[in-house]
Amino acid sequence: MNENQTSLSFNPDHIPDTLPILPIVDTNLFPKMVLPLVIMQKEAIALIDEAMAGNRMLGLLLSKRSDISSKHTAEELYTVGTVAVILKMAKMEENRAQLLIQGLSRFKVKEYLDGKPYIQANIEVLENTNILVNDKETLALMSNIVDQYEKIVNLSPGLPAEIGAMVRSIQEPDILADMVASTINAPVVEKQAVIEMIDVKDRLKKVTRLVNDQLEILEMGSKIQSQVKEDMDKRQREYYLRQQLKAIKEELGETDDESVEVEDYRKKVQSEGLPEAAAKEAEREIKRLSRMHPSSSEYVVASTYLDWLTSLPWNKKSKDRLDIKLARKVLDQDHYGLEKPKKRVLEYLAVRKLKNDSKGPILCFSGPPGTGKTSLGKSIARALGRKFVRIALGGIRDEAEIRGHRRTYVGALPGRIIQEIRRSGENNPVFMLDEIDKVSSSYHGDPSSALLEVLDPEQNYSFTDHYLDVPFDLTDVMFLTTANVLHTIPAPLRDRMEVLELSGYTEDEKLKIATKYLIPRQREANGLKTEQIKFAQSAIKDIIAGYTREAGLRNLEREIGTICRGVASKIAEEEIDKINIGKKELHEYLGPIRIMPENGTNISVPGVVVGLAWTPVGGDILFVEAAAMKGSKGGLILTGQLGDVMKESARTAMSYLMANSDKFKIEPNFFAEHEIHIHVPAGAIPKDGPSAGVTMLTALTSLATGKVVKKSLAMTGEITLRGDVLPVGGIKEKMIAASRAGIKTIILPKWNEKDMEEIPVNVKDNMEFIFADKMDAVIKSALDMKVQS
Numbered sequence: 017m018n019e020n021q022t023s024l025s026f027n028p029d030h031i032p033d034t035l036p037i038l039p040i041v042d043t044n045l046f047p048k049m050v051l052p053l054v055i056m057q058k059e060a061i062a063l064i065d066e067a068m069a070g071n072r073m074l075g076l077l078l079s080k081r082s083d084i085s086s087k088h089t090a091e092e093l094y095t096v097g098t099v100a101v102i103l104k105m106a107k108m109e110e111n112r113a114q115l116l117i118q119g120l121s122r123f124k125v126k127e128y129l130d131g132k133p134y135i136q137a138n139i140e141v142l143e144n145t146n147i148l149v150n151d152k153e154t155l156a157l158m159s160n161i162v163d164q165y166e167k168i169v170n171l172s173p174g175l176p177a178e179i180g181a182m183v184r185s186i187q188e189p190d191i192l193a194d195m196v197a198s199t200i201n202a203p204v205v206e207k208q209a210v211i212e213m214i215d216v217k218d219r220l221k222k223v224t225r226l227v228n229d230q231l232e233i234l235e236m237g238s239k240i241q242s243q244v245k246e247d248m249d250k251r252q253r254e255y256y257l258r259q260q261l262k263a264i265k266e267e268l269g270e271t272d273d274e275s276v277e278v279e280d281y282r283k284k285v286q287s288e289g290l291p292e293a294a295a296k297e298a299e300r301e302i303k304r305l306s307r308m309h310p311s312s313s314e315y316v317v318a319s320t321y322l323d324w325l326t327s328l329p330w331n332k333k334s335k336d337r338l339d340i341k342l343a344r345k346v347l348d349q350d351h352y353g354l355e356k357p358k359k360r361v362l363e364y365l366a367v368r369k370l371k372n373d374s375k376g377p378i379l380c381f382s383g384p385p386g387t388g389k390t391s392l393g394k395s396i397a398r399a400l401g402r403k404f405v406r407i408a409l410g411g412i413r414d415e416a417e418i419r420g421h422r423r424t425y426v427g428a429l430p431g432r433i434i435q436e437i438r439r440s441g442e443n444n445p446v447f448m449l450d451e452i453d454k455v456s457s458s459y460h461g462d463p464s465s466a467l468l469e470v471l472d473p474e475q476n477y478s479f480t481d482h483y484l485d486v487p488f489d490l491t492d493v494m495f496l497t498t499a500n501v502l503h504t505i506p507a508p509l510r511d512r513m514e515v516l517e518l519s520g521y522t523e524d525e526k527l528k529i530a531t532k533y534l535i536p537r538q539r540e541a542n543g544l545k546t547e548q549i550k551f552a553q554s555a556i557k558d559i560i561a562g563y564t565r566e567a568g569l570r571n572l573e574r575e576i577g578t579i580c581r582g583v584a585s586k587i588a589e590e591e592i593d594k595i596n597i598g599k600k601e602l603h604e605y606l607g608p609i610r611i612m613p614e615n616g617t618n619i620s621v622p623g624v625v626v627g628l629a630w631t632p633v634g635g636d637i638l639f640v641e642a643a644a645m646k647g648s649k650g651g652l653i654l655t656g657q658l659g660d661v662m663k664e665s666a667r668t669a670m671s672y673l674m675a676n677s678d679k680f681k682i683e684p685n686f687f688a689e690h691e692i693h694i695h696v697p698a699g700a701i702p703k704d705g706p707s708a709g710v711t712m713l714t715a716l717t718s719l720a721t722g723k724v725v726k727k728s729l730a731m732t733g734e735i736t737l738r739g740d741v742l743p744v745g746g747i748k749e750k751m752i753a754a755s756r757a758g759i760k761t762i763i764l765p766k767w768n769e770k771d772m773e774e775i776p777v778n779v780k781d782n783m784e785f786i787f788a789d790k791m792d793a794v795i796k797s798a799l800d801m802k803v804q805s
Contacts (some may be wrong), residue, residue: 386568
């Protein structure tokens with residue numbers, strides 16, 4: 017702590033013509049009086065530091081504003097103030113100083129000066145006039161002030177009794193007026209008027225009026241106290257003091273700001289039409305608020321709670337646009353394909369049209385990144401004519417993010433659900449919970465458990481946020497969620513949602529979407545006109561096949577944007593006027609082809625089979641390679657970063673073949689005399705799942721029999737030790753990947769025949785599908801060999 021102190025005496029004649037000016041609020045300093053101050057403003061700290069380095073003098077001017085957080089203008093300050101000297105300064109922190117200052121003399125501002133970070137002015141010291149010590153009127157005024165002031169001291173517990181004797185001992189009329197004015201409880205504006213009075217006799221008259229007013233208030237307070245004293249006990253003391261202050265202000269005709277605020281809250285509760293439980297809680301808080309002092313921390317907590325309670329859209333909702341044809345048109349304008357989600361939304365609209373009080377569905381859009389899940393939610397809101405709100409759940413691990421904090425915590429707020437509902441201004445928005453599969457739990461709680469109530473139509477009519485502690489009806493909200501995968505979503509939560517799968521796009525679909533949506537959007541985003549850049553169909557296909565490998569469209573749009581920016585740069589530099597983007601131009605703007613073409617048609621050796629895999633970003637083909645090393649003791653080697661399930665599939669295939677070698681005409685000692693090595697290329701990528709079982713079994717059979725698998729053939733399915741072929745998932749994505757790789761024949765589990773409806777027609781028409789429920793049929797079709805029964 018830095019401390020400076022002075023005991024020097026100052027002569028008004030030594031006051032300089034130029035002084036730094038310190039604005040003050042809610043207080044006054046009179047000559048000869050002492051005042052403590054706390055300074056926290058940066059400019060004020062600089063002013064104090066410079067004053068301490070010099071003569072320690074500064075000018076105090078009362079501000080016409082209620083705060084000093086920003087720099088004042090000349091119009092915002094009174095022109096007459098008090099020259100003061102710093103008696104003592106203590107710096108507790110770098111940006112906080114405590115001062116003890118003493119008034120020296122009155123002054124008037126002549127003009128303000130520039131050049132300093134704080135206010136500086138040329139001043140004129142004001143001398144007292146009409147000081148007539150022996151004048152009868154002056155003596156009468158002084159005697160009356162002293163008598164009345166002693167009565168004030170007796171009625172004011174905050175004023176010590178010694179101050180009355182001190183005032184009686186003062187003989188100078190100017191000092192007496194200043195002393196009394198500085199210690200009575202009068203408005204700062206009235207005290208400022210006293211400071212501005214140079215004529216001492218006029219000053220005494222003004223102080224006499226102030227003293228009489230204060231004495232009248234105190235006597236009235238004493239009367240009020242005697243009226244209510246018998247009804248007061250210790251626990252009611254604070255309430256009594258509030259009532260006393262209220263009665264005083266009513267007698268003076270003043271408005272109580274706190275009462276006005278309380279009344280405003282009461283009117284809001286009535287006008288908003290809050291539900292019974294919310295209205296009851298609001299009334300209880302309003303009663304608590306009326307008994308609190310505004311400076312109390314509990315007052316802020318209660319008023320913040322009432323702000324939230326009265327600003328929620330309890331009864332405000334947008335009217336649904338129930339024109340189904342228009343809704344279909346809006347959805348088709350924004351998105352190509354996605355027939356299932358569109359159909360479900362139109363069904364909801366149809367039901368809503370027939371039954372107004374139907375509950376909103378809880379839909380979950382599941383699919384790879386970039387397939388339009390989030391943008392589909394915006395289109396649904398546009399089609400319905402509702403507001404759209406979205407919160408990202410990725411990485412959320414605190415239950416309070418959903419349900420809010422209880423009001424016992426400092427800085428408590430409602431959860432994200434209530435926050436977004438209030439921000440939308442309606443109680444029936446389209447509410448998207450993005451990336452629900454990426455919610456995680458911690459010691460703070462499990463957010464997915466909190467979502468169980470939110471996403472349950474049978475419960476969310478009374479969703480209770482911890483902060484509000486009253487139920488809020490969410491039944492009119494249309495909740496949409498998005499996820500890349502479903503297995504990370506807890507089963508109870510997944511059970512509450514209607515899952516709609518958004519699979520990857522085929523090459524033809526991507527071509528149409530790029531032509532209709534992506535290219536116009538990127539053209540506009542980069543300031544290009546239609547005639548300045550055009551894309552050939554072949555160029556778009558090459559971008560899809562050679563520069564992106566994804567189920568969605570994000571990278572495709574990114575590459576189109578790269579080309580548009582390159583063209584915009586050349587047009588801006590006046591190198592070209594327009595351009596047609598063909599295959600040749602792709603290398604210039606995007607560089608060499610980055611993705612090796614998938615080819616599942618050139619298999620010419622035994623032991624190699626094309627399998628089909630599902631990934632979070634769509635389908636893919638994979639090669640299963642098997643080799644036999646003679647002279648070893650037998651055994652199985654597995655490489656290619658295979659997961660536990662995939663390793664078990666390989667062992668199952670090996671065991672099945674060893675047990676049924678006669679059926680497939682395999683030499684009896686083949687597996688005993690050879691060590692088998694199964695490898696799945698792209699070894700840096702982890703792989704797992706049961707769907708490669710039939711592929712591994714076929715690869716081992718091909719290796720053991722020496723027969724090559726048919727060209728342009730791929731397969732997927734799980735196997736058992738009995739030789740059964742079990743169904744697998746991700747059929748649509750796998751078929752799209754097979755089509756992209758030039759596969760013409762697909763072997764699928766018999767049970768997956770039902771999934772053919774989901775496969776695009778252009779993919780289905782170019783392929784032959786073989787459905788098998790036994791491995792015998794798979795081997796027969798893949799290796800074109802007879803299998804003994």
